[in-house]
Amino acid sequence: TGKLPFEALSVETLATRLGTNEALCSKIGKDASAWKVREVGDGNLNLVFIVEGASGGAIVKQALPYVRLVGDSWPLPLKRSFFEYHALTRQAARAPGSVPAIYYFDEVQALIIMEYLSPHIILRRALIEGRQLPNIARDIGLFMARTLFRGSDLSMVTKERKADLALFADNVELCDITENLVFSDPYFDAKMNRHTSPQLDGLVAELRADRDLKVEAQRLKHLFTANAETLLHGDLHSGSIMVTDQETRMIDPEFAFYGPMAFDIGMLLANFWMSFFSQRGHEQKGKRDAMRAYLLDVVVETWAVFRAEFSHLWRTERTGMLYQRSLFEDQGDILAAEQALDDVLHQIWTDLLGFAGIEVHRRILGLAHNADFETIADEDLRASCEAKALKFGRHIAVNRRQIHSIDEVNNLAALIE
Ligand code: ADP
Ligand code: MG
Ligand code: MG
Structure with a gap:
């Protein structure tokens, strides 16, 4: 051929x-x-x-x-x-x-x-069915830490990273989809938008008049386009992950490009939180209390595994031109390296909350909805799940600098639910 x-x-x-x-x-x-x-x-x-x-x-x-x-x-x-x-x-x-x-x-x-991944199924489907996969948090946390760290100037030879940056910079049209569909379209009545109507009309109008939210979404868009720090998967949601009880594989990285580490993590966690808010809509097939608790645990563990592995790579594989060992460890100043690590992780944390909030919004207000909500046939029930998720998304995006821990975010989700 x-x-x-x-x-x-x-x-x-x-x-x-x-x-x-x-x-x-x-x-x-x-x-x-x-x-x-x-x-x-x-x-x-x-x-x-x-x-x-x-x-x-x-x-x-x-x-x-x-x-x-x-x-x-x-x-x-x-x-x-x-x-x-x-x-x-x-x-x-x-x-x-x-x-x-x-x-x-x-x-x-x-x-x-x-x-051919078989008998794997799409993670989103498994979560809708109420299945608890024991290894996803560990597997996805490790995947994110390893790809995000090793694709950056923390690890790579800078000449190679710059060559890759140039290679993926040509992925213009798929970046354009993210730039518009994720960061802008949800916040005005763009042509391809849809939402559960009329149930959500009032809340949608409120969000589109929300100045703080719109400014925050554009700040995050700015970060997405300007902070080319690592090779992202670019589309890391629960529909891009295939699972069995034992195994987890990421597929479909056609949106890959150089952007902020927090983008993949925020999008992924948003999909767990959306699954959490959608469980009420799937409860006719059995109570989902345990499933909701599981999903919040997965969020905690994913972020913990990410941080642990990222920290491990920071301490053992920091071979790139950023935060050089020659300035820190080699001078006997181990604490300087730890201080810089905390700073980098803190920035990722603050930004991932923003990306997560925006991802929740675009899945409910934009073109590309997700099956978690779409498969809830009763529209009033679906809208009530979606409304909770929208409020959650707004809160974490706008208040991301004042939120300090994953437990705080999960408590908020439980409170809203
Ligand atoms: P698209 O880019 O159009 O979203 P995907 O790569 O997500 O395409 O694939 C679409 C679907 O095909 C997936 O949801 C999954 O069901 C199936 N699929 C894709 N890759 C594999 C694979 N390697 N093994 C098994 N099924 C796959
Ligand atoms: Mg794709
Ligand atoms: Mg896909």
């Missing part, structure tokens, strides 16, 4: 077009006529196929020249596949075992062939 111009795959053409692909054949079996092809397609942007042959399965993910959810009225460049591929290779190196293995990449066809 490498030399032909881009052409979208289909369930019907996939075996013919990829039947001679060596990487795929060696994984799933050479006899392409026996391949079974299904389209998964619960994502918003791309084509995803599961291909199963005599000796195994694989995932074939292909970008389209437009947004899948919307159609060709919304063009989006194929090169997002290039950024996803390069992000996956870096994540695999920096946090081994945390992402699917990559078998093949074709830039022209915007196509990635990767490990």
Whole structure:
């Protein structure tokens, strides 16, 4: 396929077009006529196929020249596949075992062939079902600490980091989606917005007239665009994580680019808090008190694991040009390194609360809603869950500098719930 111009795959053409692909054949079996092809397609942007042959399965993910959810009225460049591929290779190196293995990449066809995660399911689905996964906090906390630390000037050779910064700087269109859909559209009546109406109309009007909130959202947008400190996943929500009871894998880093560490963490924690506020809407399938307590514990543990691993890497792997050991430890001043670490972690903490609050808002007011709330059929019930989440999001975004601990945030969530 490498030399032909881009052409979208289909369930019907996939075996013919990829039947001679060596990487795929060696994984799933050479006899392409026996391949079974299904389209998964619960994502918003791309084509995803599961291909199963005599000796195994694989995932074939292909970008389209437009947004899948919307159609060709919304063009989006194929090169997002290039950024996803390069992000996956870096994540695999920096946090081994945390992402699917990559078998093949074709830039022209915007196509990635990767490990078929099975029996994994999307974390968001598991949480909606009320399943408590025992390892997610540890696995995701480690993933974030390792990728965010090791993709930054705390760790990398600066020449390599700058080259990567330049490489990912071209991911303009996907950054533009975040810049508008996350930080701006929720706060005015942008065209593609929607919310549960009329139940939320009053609260939505209130939030859009909220000067402190709008200024804070733009400050966070400024941080997002200007603070290019590390390679982010860029779309780290519970729909980008696949799980079994034992295993956790991050997928879909096509939004990867250099931005603030707190962005990935804030978006991720926001998705746990949204799951928390949505549980009331799923209670007909059984009481969810234990699930709510579990979700708050996951938030506490994720942040604790992140901090512990980040601190460990700070003390043992700080090989980059920032906060050099030559200034601190090598002078016998271990406390200077610890002081700087506390400062960096404190900044991440303050910023992640802002990003989390904004992420909650955009999932309820913007274009891309999440299944946690959307699958609540009773609209009054859904709106009451969403209203609580909106108030929570506003509070943590606007007051982020005055909030001191994760317990404080969880207590607030419990109070609002
Ligand atoms: P999009 O960029 O369009 O959101 P995703 O990468 O999120 O696409 O994939 C869409 C869906 O395909 C996922 O929600 C998941 O169900 C499935 N999927 C994607 N990658 C894998 C994988 N490596 N193994 C198993 N299923 C996958
Ligand atoms: Mg996705
Ligand atoms: Mg995606």
